[in-house]
Amino acid sequence: MSDVPAPRHIPDRLDKPLSSAIFSWEALLVVVAVAIFAINSFASPYFLDAYSLSDLTFNFTEKGLIAFAMALLIISGEIDLSVAAIIALASTMMGMAVQAGADTPVLVLIGIVVGLGCGAFNGLLVTRLGLPSIVVTIGTMSLFRGIAFIILGDQAYKGYPESFAFFGQGYVWWVVSFELVLFLIAAVVYWFLLHRTSFGRRVFAIGNNPVAAQFSGVRVGRIKFILFCLTGLMAGIASVLITSRLGSTRPSIAQGYELEVITMVVLGGVSILGGSGSILGVVLAAFIMGLVTFGLGLLNVPGIVMSIFIGLLLIVVIALPIVWRRLRGVS
Amino acid sequence: MKALLKYREIWLAAAIVVLIGLISTRFPAFADPGNLGQVFNDTSILMILALGQMVVILTRSIDLSMASNLCFTGMVVAMLNAAHPAIPIPLLIVTALAVGLVLGAINGLLVWRLNIPSIVVTLGTLTIYRGATFVLSGGAWVNADKMSPDFIGFQRAAFLGIPVLSWIAILVIALFFILMTRTALGRSIYAIGVNPTASVYAGIDVGRTKFIVFCISGMIGGLAGYLWISRYVIASVEVANGYELNIIAACVIGGISIAGGIGSVGGAVLGALFLGIISNALPVINISPFWQMAISGSAIILAVVLNARGERRQGRIILRKAEAA
Numbered sequence: 001m002s003d004v005p006a007p008r009h010i011p012d013r014l015d016k017p018l019s020s021a022i023f024s025w026e027a028l029l030v031v032v033a034v035a036i037f038a039i040n041s042f043a044s045p046y047f048l049d050a051y052s053l054s055d056l057t058f059n060f061t062e063k064g065l066i067a068f069a070m071a072l073l074i075i076s077g078e079i080d081l082s083v084a085a086i087i088a089l090a091s092t093m094m095g096m097a098v099q100a101g102a103d104t105p106v107l108v109l110i111g112i113v114v115g116l117g118c119g120a121f122n123g124l125l126v127t128r129l130g131l132p133s134i135v136v137t138i139g140t141m142s143l144f145r146g147i148a149f150i151i152l153g154d155q156a157y158k159g160y161p162e163s164f165a166f167f168g169q170g171y172v173w174w175v176v177s178f179e180l181v182l183f184l185i186a187a188v189v190y191w192f193l194l195h196r197t198s199f200g201r202r203v204f205a206i207g208n209n210p211v212a213a214q215f216s217g218v219r220v221g222r223i224k225f226i227l228f229c230l231t232g233l234m235a236g237i238a239s240v241l242i243t244s245r246l247g248s249t250r251p252s253i254a255q256g257y258e259l260e261v262i263t264m265v266v267l268g269g270v271s272i273l274g275g276s277g278s279i280l281g282v283v284l285a286a287f288i289m290g291l292v293t294f295g296l297g298l299l300n301v302p303g304i305v306m307s308i309f310i311g312l313l314l315i316v317v318i319a320l321p322i323v324w325r326r327l328r329g330v331s
Numbered sequence: 332m333k334a335l336l337k338y339r340e341i342w343l344a345a346a347i348v349v350l351i352g353l354i355s356t357r358f359p360a361f362a363d364p365g366n367l368g369q370v371f372n373d374t375s376i377l378m379i380l381a382l383g384q385m386v387v388i389l390t391r392s393i394d395l396s397m398a399s400n401l402c403f404t405g406m407v408v409a410m411l412n413a414a415h416p417a418i419p420i421p422l423l424i425v426t427a428l429a430v431g432l433v434l435g436a437i438n439g440l441l442v443w444r445l446n447i448p449s450i451v452v453t454l455g456t457l458t459i460y461r462g463a464t465f466v467l468s469g470g471a472w473v474n475a476d477k478m479s480p481d482f483i484g485f486q487r488a489a490f491l492g493i494p495v496l497s498w499i500a501i502l503v504i505a506l507f508f509i510l511m512t513r514t515a516l517g518r519s520i521y522a523i524g525v526n527p528t529a530s531v532y533a534g535i536d537v538g539r540t541k542f543i544v545f546c547i548s549g550m551i552g553g554l555a556g557y558l559w560i561s562r563y564v565i566a567s568v569e570v571a572n573g574y575e576l577n578i579i580a581a582c583v584i585g586g587i588s589i590a591g592g593i594g595s596v597g598g599a600v601l602g603a604l605f606l607g608i609i610s611n612a613l614p615v616i617n618i619s620p621f622w623q624m625a626i627s628g629s630a631i632i633l634a635v636v637l638n639a640r641g642e643r644r645q646g647r648i649i650l651r652k653a654e655a656a
Binding site for chain 2: 081125129132139140142146147251256266272273302304305307310312314315318319323
């Protein structure tokens with residue numbers, strides 16, 4: 001018993017065997033995405049066309065942008081149901097600014113600042129007052145969209161300047177839209193933030209055990225506040241894109257987006273209980289949801305029926321690994 | 332101790348009385364007993380739904396699919412009635428309960444057997460059930476002229492001067508009161524919410540109980556489906572779209588903790604009434620109905636802030652009561 005244990009070597013990162021990469025969640029998503037892509041190409045002759053595929057990206061870029069920030073928020077153990085309402089409020093404010101004669105740079109700034117402000121409001125309520133985020137954001141969801149309804153009623157804002165249309169309708173190069181470029185840049189930024197910085201490690205730590213994280217010197221409240229601000233910011237950016245794409249603002253804009261964004265995040269392998277997930281998964285989930293809705297759209301399947309596929313996809317993809325593990329455990 | 336427990340409901344009731352008082356300064360007839368009865372009747376469906384949601388939230392789960400369940404079941408009974416007007420209403424109500432039960436049981440099985448978090452399961456079934464309504468109806472509506480007079484008239488018929496719809500709400504409230512305060516299942520539901528691990532050691536089958544609460548919320552969704560369709564006399568895919576959040580809002584305002592284990596039948600009923608009074612009062616005091624959303628949003632936030640203060644103490648009190656029982 002006098003043996004002194006040799007100092008243990010703790011690697012910075014565990015080398016993952018190839019098998020774990022093959023059976024990872026992301027690999028499953030790639031398989032699903034390829035399968036849906038293949039089915040789509042067979043089902044419709046219009047699918048494999050550069051312009052069709054370019055149109056496809058508009059189905060997920062706006063929601064995907066929010067999903068990145070939402071992924072971090074959910075990993076940290078919180079949630080934000082008010083993102084669609086933030087889009088509505090930011091869009092309404094931009095519409096008011098247009099009536100007052102504001103030009104494009106001001107409009108973009110307003111959209112982003114309103115989004116950030118709404119996110120900060122959620123963050124303050126959750127971190128300062130210690131309230132459960134799911135309830136707070138159900139409340140702010142009604143509040144933000146409610147303000148949009150008070151301002152607009154059954155009216156709509158139109159008359160956005162022509163230069164404003166670029167964000168939602170413009171192309172950077174050939175068929176590559178501005179929205180897609182923004183989505184890819186955001187993917188890289190959030191991937192770096194979550195997987196390559198100490199901030200990202202802290203987000204995971206908070207999600208796994210907020211109390212332990214607090215005692216380890218992680219400023220839990222502050223990081224959660226930042227994450228709420230980021231989510232609001234992304235909703236503000238999405239609001240600029242949607243408003244620009246539609247060219248008008250109604251208080252019912254982006255209704256129901258919050259559930260689609262969360263579906264995207266959960267489908268991407270982020271645990272709804274917090275503590276695990278990856279940006280790559282969210283990117284893949286965004287592509288899958290875009291592929292499903294666009295492919296079915298080409299086949300003239302109504303949007304409401306598509307939602308059945310999205311719902312089934314969500315439950316089946318989550319249930320499959322559980323059933324698989326159980327079957328292997330039995331045999 | 333019991334007085335303390337009732338504390339929050341009394342405060343909420345007081346807030347409602349003040350609210351009614353404020354409204355009647357602008358519109359005196361609002362506080363009229365007849366009008367208040369009308370408000371109760373108008374809020375009946377929300378109250379019933381809030382009670383169904385309450386038992387789910389108490390077990391630390393959530394059912395986001397209730398409004399979609401309502402939409403689907405409503406369409407089923409409306410189409411049944413349109414095709415076979417001879418089917419008596421009680422049988423239709425039993426059908427609604429059964430269809431709702433099946434939809435709830437699907438949620439419950441996924442939560443119980445596969446251990447998928449309820450928010451994920453019901454987020455999925457929220458879209459699936461509403462989509463299924465479209466597939467079932469082919470996107471068509473069932474209008475008032477296709478419904479039989481009995482179908483529409485049943486809940487409007489007065490019994491002892493009170494509409495049947497209100498009687499149904501009163502009956503459901505009474506049943507839930509008995510369930511939550513006089514049965515072992517009710518105590519198990521509270522116990523799971525307060526401490527799931529301790530509940531397992533106390534011999535409570537947590538998974539099975541969660542399955543049962545989803546069956547209950549499903550049946551309630553189905554019942555509300557018939558009531559909703561026969562009240563607003565139109566069945567379509569858009570029925571009660573987004574209403575799931577109103578139901579949760581009623582629970583939150585009623586002091587039911589989203590973290591589970593805390594909440595009462597009285598709270599859920601009062602929370603729903605609070606929202607019902609606001610939506611009934613806005614038109615009569617000449618405030619644009621567009622204000623309603625922002626007002627209920629503020630009410631939710633305010634309710635959470637106030638409840639969070641009480642919860643730290645309240646949580647312990649309920650725990651002690653559960654231990655003593």
